[in-house]
Amino acid sequence: MLKGVTGLISRVHKLNPGFFLHTGTQAPQSIVAHLDNQVPVESPRAVSRTSESDPAKHRLQHEGQHYNIPFQDLKTVFPHGLPTRFVMQVKTFNEACLMVRKPALELLHYLKNTNFAHPAVRYVLYGEKGTGKTLSLCHAIHFCAKQNWLILHIPDAHRWVKNCKDLLQSTYNNQRFDQPLEASAWLKNFKTTNEHFLSQIKVQEKYIWNKRESTEKGSPLGDVIEQGIARVRNATDAVGIVLKELKRQSSLGIFHLLVAVDGTNALWGRTTLKREDKSLVAPEELALIYNLRKMVTNDWHGGAIVLTLSQTGSLFKPRNAYLPQELLGKEGFDVLDPFIPILVPNYNPREFESCIQYYLENNWLQHEKSQTEEGKKELLFLSNANPGQLERLCSYL
C-alpha cells in the first residue's frame, strides 16, 4: 500500500512539473490539501523524486530528491566520468538518477556566482569513503555542461599513476615519461564531451609533431586532438598542448572552463610505476601529471577548478585518511593552499529515506522486510547512513 501511494505521488509529479517548485518538506501536506478525497498520507515521507532535471534550478527544497539525467546528456557529458557501480545501476534501472545533496548545492551556488575576472577558485570535495564525492562532482559537471562551459574532466587521476602497461620516454622532454594509452583514451572522451567547442578554439602556436606532420597556428583544437588520437605516440603531448591552450585561452573569455579532477591526491602522492631499471618513477616525471599540476594552479581566470580527494584508489595511504592534509601530503596541500573545502557527509535521515524509497520504486529491494520500518532501521544501522555502504548492502537484498 505504501508503494502504491508512492507511485501515485511520483506520477502526479510527472504530470504537473511546476507543481512542486515551492515546497519540499511541505510537499506531503500540499498533497493532502489537493488530494484530500483520496488516500490520506500517514506521515511526511521524503518523496524521492523530483522532475526538475536542470541542475541550475535545483534549490534547497529539492534536497534529498533524485533527478533524472536524460540519456543524451549521459553520453555526451559523462563518457568516462561516472563511478563503475553507478554505471551498473544506471544500466539496471534504465535511468540515471542522481540525488540532490547539500554539498553539491553549495558547490553549484558558488559556481553560479563565479567572477570570471578573478583567478580560478579551487573547491575541494572531501569526505569519508563512500559518501558521494564523485557523484557530487558529476552533478556539478552536469550543471556546467548545461551552462555551456568547457569541461575538462579527469575521471580518476589514480588511474594515471598506476597499472600503466607502457611507459615511453617523452619525445618532448627526455626527463619525462609518456603514457600513450591513457592519454589517447582520455582524448577520445574529451572529444565526445566538448564537440562543439573544438572547432571554435584556435591554436595559437605552431606545433611540430615529427618530420612530416605539424599543426599550423590558427587551426582548430580539434586537429590537435585528432592527431593525438591517430598517432598514439604523441597522445601525451597532445594532451599537454590541449591543457596549455585551454588555460591560455580561457582568460580571453570566449568560454568558461571547468577543470574537474577526481582523485586529486594522486597528483602529489607516489606512483607504482617503475622504469626499466626497476627504480620508482616520481609523479613529476610523468608528463600527464606534470601538465595537470600546472592546470590545477590558480594562475588563470575565466573558470573554476573542482577537485575531489579519494582514498579508494590512492596508493600508500591508510584507509582512515580522508582529510585534505592527510591525503594530499604537505606538498600538495601547499600547492593547493587557498582552496574552499567542502565536506561531503553521510546521508541525513531524510536523504536516507529518500534513497530507500528510490530503491523500492525501482523494485531493487526484494526482501519482504526491507519495506518495513524495522528493516529500514536495520539498514540504517548496518550502513550508518553511508551511501556507498548502503548501496552495497542493498545489492544483496
Add this chain to the structure above:
Amino acid sequence: MAAPCVSCCSAVSYRLFLGGRVSLAPRQATWKAAAAELQRAAGSQILRLRHTAVVTTKKNVAASRQETYTVDFIKKQIEEFNIGKRHLANMMGEDPETFTQEDIDRAIAYLLPSGLFEKRARPIMKHPEHIFPKQRAIQWGEDGRPFHFLFYTGKQSYYSLMHEAYGKLLDIEKHQNQLRAKGLFLEKTKTKDLIGSRWLIKEELEEMLVEKLSDQDYIHFIQLLERLLTLQCGVAEEFVQRFRRSVTIQSKKHLIEPLQYDEQGMAFSTCEGKRKSAKAEAVVYERGSGKIKVNGIDYLLYFPVIQDREQLMFPFHFLDRFGKHDVDCSVSGGGRSAQAGAIRLATAKALCSFVTEAEVEWMRQAGLLTTDPRVRERKKPGQEGARRKFTWKKR
C-alpha cells in the same frame, strides 16, 4: 612445627593422589576381598566368588583393576581425611573446627594451582564417601542364604522399590475407593507444582540404588511415580519428592548493573565482555541517536566487514532499541571477529540495566548474555595442530 607439616603434607598428598587416581576409575567394586574374608571365616569351605553388579558408567575403562574397599579401609580413609582437614586448616591459619568443604577446595586451589582445563583432573580433597564408590554390604549370611527376598532377581533394590511404590499406589486407591463409597471423597484440584524440579536421571537413580539399571527399568519406574502423582494424595507426594531434584533458575545468578549518572544527568551503564582473547568495555548512554564509537573511531570505519556490524546490531535489534542509545566502547586483543563478539556481549550486559526483567530473561535465552567459552585449543605434540594429525604414510 615442621614435622607435623611434613606428615600432614604427605597425608594430604596421599589423599589427593588417591582422589585423583580413583576418580578416573569410578565405582568398581568386587567382592574378592569380601569373599576372601569369608573364606577365612568359613575355614575350609570353598565358596564361589560372587562378583555382584558393579555400577560402571565408563565402559571404555580398559582392564581396570577391581578395587576392593573393606569397611576398615574406608574408616581409615575417613580418619585420615579428618586429620588432613585439620592440618590444612592449621596451614591456612583458619579454625579447624569450622573448616568447611568450600574452604578446603579454596585452600587446595591456592596451594596446588593447576592450569588443566578438565576440572576433574585437578587436585581434589573430598570426604571419602564422595570419592570411593558406594558399595553394598555383604548380602548373605554365614550360611550363604541371602537376606533380601528379591536377591535372586539380580536387582533387588530396584524391584523392592517398585514393589513399595506399587504397594503405596494400591493402598491409596483402596483408600480412595472406600472414601468414594462412603461419599466422603473430596476432589482435590490442587496440583503440585512440578516446575522448578525434575525427575532423577538414570545415573542418579543407579547411584541411589547402587545397582545397574537398564533404560526400560528406569522408564517403568518414572511412569509408576507419575501414576502415583495423579492420585493426589499427600503421602504419595512425600514419597515422590524423594525422587525429584530442583532445577535452579539460571537468571537469578545474573547481576544487573546499577545505573550511573554523569555530570549532565544522563544515565549510563558500563559493562565488560570477553570473547577468545579480546576484552571490551562498553558504556551505554540512555539517550542518544544510535551512534557507536569503538576506541574513538566510528564503528563503520572500525569494522568494515558487514558481519562484525551485524554482531553489534544484534542486542539492539533484539530489544528493538535502534536509535535510542549511544555507545562508547574500548576494545583490545583478539582479532576482528573476537572484538566484535566481545563488544556485543558488553553492550548486551550494559543494556540489561535499562531493560525489564522479562527482557533480561529473553536476552539470556537468546544467548546474548553468555560469555562464549570457546578458546583456541592447544596444539599437541605428535600432531600438526590441535586435531589435525600428520599425514599418514603407509610405508
